[in-house]
Amino acid sequence: xxxxxxxxxxxxxxxxxxxxxxxxxxxxxxxxxxxxxxxxxxxxxxxxxxxxxxxxxxxxxxxxxxxxxxxxxxxxxxxxxxxxxxxxxxxxxxxxxxxxxxxxxxxxxxxxxxxxxxxxxxxxxxxxxxxxxxxxxxxxxxxxxxxxxxxxxxxxxxxxxxxxxxxxxxxxxxxxxxxxxxxxxxxx
Amino acid sequence: xxxxxxxxxxxxxxxxxxxxxxxxxxxxxxxxxxxxxxxxxxxxxxxxxxxxxxxxxxxxxxxxxxxxxxxxxxxxxxxxxxxxxxxxxxxxxxxxxxxxxxxxxxxxxxxxxxxxxxxxxxxxxxxxxxxxxxxxxxxxxxxxxxxxxxxxxxxxxxxxxxxxxxxxxxxxxxxxxxxxxxxxxxxx
Numbered sequence: 001x002x003x004x005x006x007x008x009x010x011x012x013x014x015x016x017x018x019x020x021x022x023x024x025x026x027x028x029x030x031x032x033x034x035x036x037x038x039x040x041x042x043x044x045x046x047x048x049x050x051x052x053x054x055x056x057x058x059x060x061x062x063x064x065x066x067x068x069x070x071x072x073x074x075x076x077x078x079x080x081x082x083x084x085x086x087x088x089x090x091x092x093x094x095x096x097x098x099x100x101x102x103x104x105x106x107x108x109x110x111x112x113x114x115x116x117x118x119x120x121x122x123x124x125x126x127x128x129x130x131x132x133x134x135x136x137x138x139x140x141x142x143x144x145x146x147x148x149x150x151x152x153x154x155x156x157x158x159x160x161x162x163x164x165x166x167x168x169x170x171x172x173x174x175x176x177x178x179x180x181x182x183x184x185x186x187x188x
Numbered sequence: 189x190x191x192x193x194x195x196x197x198x199x200x201x202x203x204x205x206x207x208x209x210x211x212x213x214x215x216x217x218x219x220x221x222x223x224x225x226x227x228x229x230x231x232x233x234x235x236x237x238x239x240x241x242x243x244x245x246x247x248x249x250x251x252x253x254x255x256x257x258x259x260x261x262x263x264x265x266x267x268x269x270x271x272x273x274x275x276x277x278x279x280x281x282x283x284x285x286x287x288x289x290x291x292x293x294x295x296x297x298x299x300x301x302x303x304x305x306x307x308x309x310x311x312x313x314x315x316x317x318x319x320x321x322x323x324x325x326x327x328x329x330x331x332x333x334x335x336x337x338x339x340x341x342x343x344x345x346x347x348x349x350x351x352x353x354x355x356x357x358x359x360x361x362x363x364x365x366x367x368x369x370x371x372x373x374x375x376x
Contacts (some may be wrong), residue, residue, distance in 0.1 A: 012325060012348065012363070013338040014202020025345070137200060139327070141350050141365060145342025150201040154333025157213070160200065162329050162359035171350035175200070175361055177329060 002107045003133035004045070006116045006123060007037065008150065009172075011140050015147030025142045027170045032138070038073045042112035045103075046092070047122035048083035054117075055079060056091060077115075080106070082122050100129045120152065128155060134178060135160060141171035190295045191321035192233070194304045194311060195225065196338065197360075199328055203335030213330045215358040220326070226261045230300035233291075234280070235310035236271035242305075243267060244279060265303075268294065270310050288317045308340065316343060322366060323348060329359035 009026045010016055017023055028034065046055050059071050079092035086096045095102050103126075106114070113134075116126055126132050135158075137150070151158070160177035167173050197214045198204055205211055216222065234243055247259050267280035274284045283290050291314075294302070301322075304314055314320050323346075325338070339346070348365035355361050 010202075012202070012365075014198075014200070139363065141348040141368070143339050143342065143346040143348070145337075145339050145345070149333075151331050151333050154331065157333070158331040160329040160331070160359065162355065162361065165353060165355055165361055167350065167353055171348065171365075173350065173353055173361070173363055175327065177200075177359075180329070 002043065002109065002111060003113045004103070004107070004116050004126065004131055005041065005113050005134045005136060006126070006132050007136040007138075008118075008123075009138045009140060010150045011142050011144050011147070013143040013145065014150045015144050016150055017148040018144050019146045022144075022147075025140055025144070027140060027168075027172055029168055029170045029172070031168050032170075032172065032174070034070065035073070037115075037136075038070065040113055041077065041115045043078040043080065043106065043114040044074070045114055045116045045122065045126075046079060046081045047117075047119045048081055048085075050117055050119045050122070051079070051081040051083075051092060055081065082125070099125065100131065103129075103131050120148075124151070124153065127151065127158060130179070132179060134163070134176060136174060136176050138172050138174045190231065190297065190299060191301045192291070192295070192304050192314065192319055193229065193301050193322045193324060194314070194320050195324045195326075196306075196311075197326045197328060198338045199330050199332050199335070201331040201333065202338045203332050204338055205336040206332050207334045210332075210335070213328055213332070215328060215356075215360055217356055217358045217360070219356050220358075220360065220362070222258065223261070225303075225324075226258065228301055229265065229303045231266040231268065231294065231302040232262070233302055233304045233310065233314075234267060234269045235305075235307045236269055236273075238305055238307045238310070239267070239269040239271075239280060243269065270313070287313065288319065291317075291319050308336075312339070312341065315339065315346060318367065320367060322351070322364060324362060324364050326360050326362045 008016060059068050081092045081094050083094055083096055087094045159180035161180045162177055164176040196204060247256050269280045269282050271282055271284055275282045347368035349368045350365055352364040
């Protein structure tokens with residue numbers, strides 16, 4: 001069974017962006033092994049806006065070979081786009097209704113895991129429907145005081161069970177959780 | 189040289205209280221060794237409101253022996269209260285002006301460390317004046333979506349250096365940081 005993995009970077013005080021959209025605090029060291037994460041997934045879930053911005057992004061010629069290699073790997077995955085309107089696209093499958101059942105079917109296909117890419121609206125829908133299997137939250141060593149919150153407009157608390165922590169040279173600490181109230185909260 | 193230690197519990201999404209002041213998510217397991225923390229300090233810094241609420245609190249007769257013992261230990265410390273008005277109190281020394289220099293003098297007395305108890309206003313003053321030596325932030329395995337933020341109204345980012353992490357049975361992860369921009373930010 002495939003798992004749906006949310007992977008987000010946050011500040012210590014729970015912001016994913018600064019008040020003006022700043023993400024310059026977000027560190028990506030080599031010891032964080034993002035390539036290892038990518039090698040464990042074969043599918044990416046996008047919201048429509050995120051897909052249009054990043055789903056077919058091509059790095060320019062000045063980009064480092066390492067980053068080019070990451071983008072090539074990203075674009076080798078199966079892509080699904082969750083959108084209120086149906087659309088045709090050669091590189092992705094659009095899903096516009098019955099999200100919980102369709103995600104459940106995709107998960108049953110087996111193989112590697114699924115990266116829930118975002119944006120915020122899609123993540124919120126997945127939380128509400130109880131569809132996230134793993135929360136990988138990378139806490140960066142900075143506090144901003146204000147900005148865009150990690151989770152907005154939750155209808156109810158997310159109770160979590162800590163699975164693992166990873167500390168990186170940069171001072172980033174990755175906290176990996178499963179949802180604690182999974183069975184009860186899941187309406188599927 | 190004494191260190192000023194901020195010790196706070198936060199949710200994964202950076203709230204120290206829920207929207208209605210809820211702290212029922214805050215876990216205190218025995219393996220978190222709060223007694224060990226208390227044994228490493230000999231001084232407590234309170235804001236005036238926190239001091240009036242907790243500075244001389246006596247647990248009632250039904251309280252567990254373990255909790256009674258913690259309160260006894262707390263009340264054995266030197267207490268300083270930071271207040272805009274001067275006041276006399278048999279159990280505490282009041283500081284109403286020149287905070288940075290007075291804290292600097294207390295730190296030079298040596299001995300054990302100082303627990304910066306709070307509340308929020310005092311913590312904010314200490315952050316602004318660059319007086320915190322260690323941030324011990326215990327991240328609880330829950331997200332609330334809204335509530336009272338960990339740090340409010342920061343004038344500038346707090347850049348931190350990760351010193352240590354401790355994981356507890358309950359799923360709480362304690363992240364211990366020193367301020368990164370200490371020398372630059374400190375106006376003393």
